[in-house]
Amino acid sequence: MSFLNYLVSGLSLGSIYAIIALGYTMVYGIAKMLNFAHGDVIMIGSYVCFFAFTRYGLNPFISVILAMLVCTMLGIVIEKLAYKPLRAAPSLAVLITAIGVSYLLQNMALLLWSSNPKVFTPIVGKPGSNSFTIGGLTVSYVTLLTIVTCVVIMIVLTTFISRTKLGKAMRAVSEDKGAAQLMGIDVNTTISVTFAIGSGLAAVAGILLCSAYPNLTPTTGSMPGIKAFTAAVFGGIGSIPGAFLGGLLLGIIENLAKAYISTQISDAIVFGVLIIVLLVKPAGLLGKPMREKV
Amino acid sequence: MAAVLKVEDINVYYGSIHAIKGISFEVNEGEIVTLIGANGAGKSTTLNTIAGLLRSRTGSIEFHGEPLGKVAPHKIVERGLVMVPEGRRIFTQLTVEENLEMGAYSQPNATIKPSLEEVYALFPRLLERRNQIGGTLSGGEQQMLAMGRALMAKPKLIMLDEPSMGLAPILVDHIFDIIKSLHEGGATILLVEQNAQAALSVADRAYVLETGKVVMSGTGRELLTSDEIRKAYLGA
Numbered sequence: 087m088s089f090l091n092y093l094v095s096g097l098s099l100g101s102i103y104a105i106i107a108l109g110y111t112m113v114y115g116i117a118k119m120l121n122f123a124h125g126d127v128i129m130i131g132s133y134v135c136f137f138a139f140t141r142y143g144l145n146p147f148i149s150v151i152l153a154m155l156v157c158t159m160l161g162i163v164i165e166k167l168a169y170k171p172l173r174a175a176p177s178l179a180v181l182i183t184a185i186g187v188s189y190l191l192q193n194m195a196l197l198l199w200s201s202n203p204k205v206f207t208p209i210v211g212k213p214g215s216n217s218f219t220i221g222g223l224t225v226s227y228v229t230l231l232t233i234v235t236c237v238v239i240m241i242v243l244t245t246f247i248s249r250t251k252l253g254k255a256m257r258a259v260s261e262d263k264g265a266a267q268l269m270g271i272d273v274n275t276t277i278s279v280t281f282a283i284g285s286g287l288a289a290v291a292g293i294l295l296c297s298a299y300p301n302l303t304p305t306t307g308s309m310p311g312i313k314a315f316t317a318a319v320f321g322g323i324g325s326i327p328g329a330f331l332g333g334l335l336l337g338i339i340e341n342l343a344k345a346y347i348s349t350q351i352s353d354a355i356v357f358g359v360l361i362i363v364l365l366v367k368p369a370g371l372l373g374k375p376m377r378e379k380v
Numbered sequence: 381m382a383a384v385l386k387v388e389d390i391n392v393y394y395g396s397i398h399a400i401k402g403i404s405f406e407v408n409e410g411e412i413v414t415l416i417g418a419n420g421a422g423k424s425t426t427l428n429t430i431a432g433l434l435r436s437r438t439g440s441i442e443f444h445g446e447p448l449g450k451v452a453p454h455k456i457v458e459r460g461l462v463m464v465p466e467g468r469r470i471f472t473q474l475t476v477e478e479n480l481e482m483g484a485y486s487q488p489n490a491t492i493k494p495s496l497e498e499v500y501a502l503f504p505r506l507l508e509r510r511n512q513i514g515g516t517l518s519g520g521e522q523q524m525l526a527m528g529r530a531l532m533a534k535p536k537l538i539m540l541d542e543p544s545m546g547l548a549p550i551l552v553d554h555i556f557d558i559i560k561s562l563h564e565g566g567a568t569i570l571l572v573e574q575n576a577q578a579a580l581s582v583a584d585r586a587y588v589l590e591t592g593k594v595v596m597s598g599t600g601r602e603l604l605t606s607d608e609i610r611k612a613y614l615g616a
Contacts, residue, residue: 251481251485251489254474254478254481254482255482255485257471257473257474257478258471258474258482261471261472261473261474262469262471264433264465264469265465265469265470265471266482267432267433267452267453267454267457268431268433268453268457268462268463268465268469269454269457269482269483269485269486269529269533270454270457270458270485270486270533271454271482271485272452272454273454
């Protein structure tokens, strides 16, 4: 395989990380919490899509929408039941709760669907020909779909945050909840919407992930979840462009490390790069340094 | 005159600290009422309680005859009771115009444009800086932005918490000129100030707070000429 091939597949993996990282970074920006259950929402979305598409043969588009709806609802419910009662609690309590929710979702999946891997059918591509060739470069349909989806999400989300009333309200809440309330902004609704968007995107990421790596188990979401969290920190947590940049870079670094250095230590290399970046830029690539309140 | 805001016997606690001890007062249609007092007298706590950010354990707060005791802060804004918080608290990452738009969050979209024009007419400086990020404004401009942002909500009563804080004297005068012109335009204002001289000279009526209690009240002029007040707050 050529360097270009590795780069494209790294870009595709990075796109998945980026879409997941958005969920972490948006929730962190607004609720100032790390939602460690986010990776498991990915897994639930993948199972929903697996049953709808692979098992019951529904239209792939409808299957994706269904998975997104389920995850959106799940995100809202998790926030209402687990995190909202802790709005005034120390952040450590919220963090532990998030880890608890993560295990709850994994074990629920284990009970419902067992630990036997399910073989996920990619949602695009024809049997026998899953890829096409352009100028000597072989690209799978899933790779193309992943990169295109990531770009579309990036454009839509950036426009939403910068242009719409609700998007601006989200930025206001992220900066100062008290002042936002004094503007007549319903802070709880804004936080719910943020969880809804993040979780809906998690479903998309899960489906793309399982289309590329078709082994679906109850722990499918954990590792990509942690890596996407790393990507969010790498890019600067709380920053939406940072999540994209961090995700894409992480995917590319991981893939190139696998190709040219070693498959076994590729993860160590990825996290090593993170450590170096954070030593030099503690707020991440595009993160803003924390401002002291005066 | 009809009381727009009626506060009766509120008691507010921060944990075990009894910050407001049975305060009662009212604000009538078209009045400027000021609460003056030293640091820690409970002025800001009173405003935050009216705005719904803090809750009173007793008594009642009525706005146009309806109780506010259990209404969420954002719903209070929808009813037309709007606060400009202490320290301005503008959104430093949003542009000036976006800050103003946030002020109109409770209003129908169609009213945003005319409201923006009104605010820009009142604060031409904000028009010049409309696309600038809020955090880059000077203190005086931030105060104008905070007041303009509150006016975007079309308030029936506007509460100003220490609008002169940290401003150069010339800017203090400017801010008080604006308060006066809002008053002439018929606005009802509840003003909290440490600058008692400035506050009393614009106020129709005033209440003096000391350690969570109302210790004195009267018209602005009465208090301005009262010996006790002059000694305690005006440095005479």
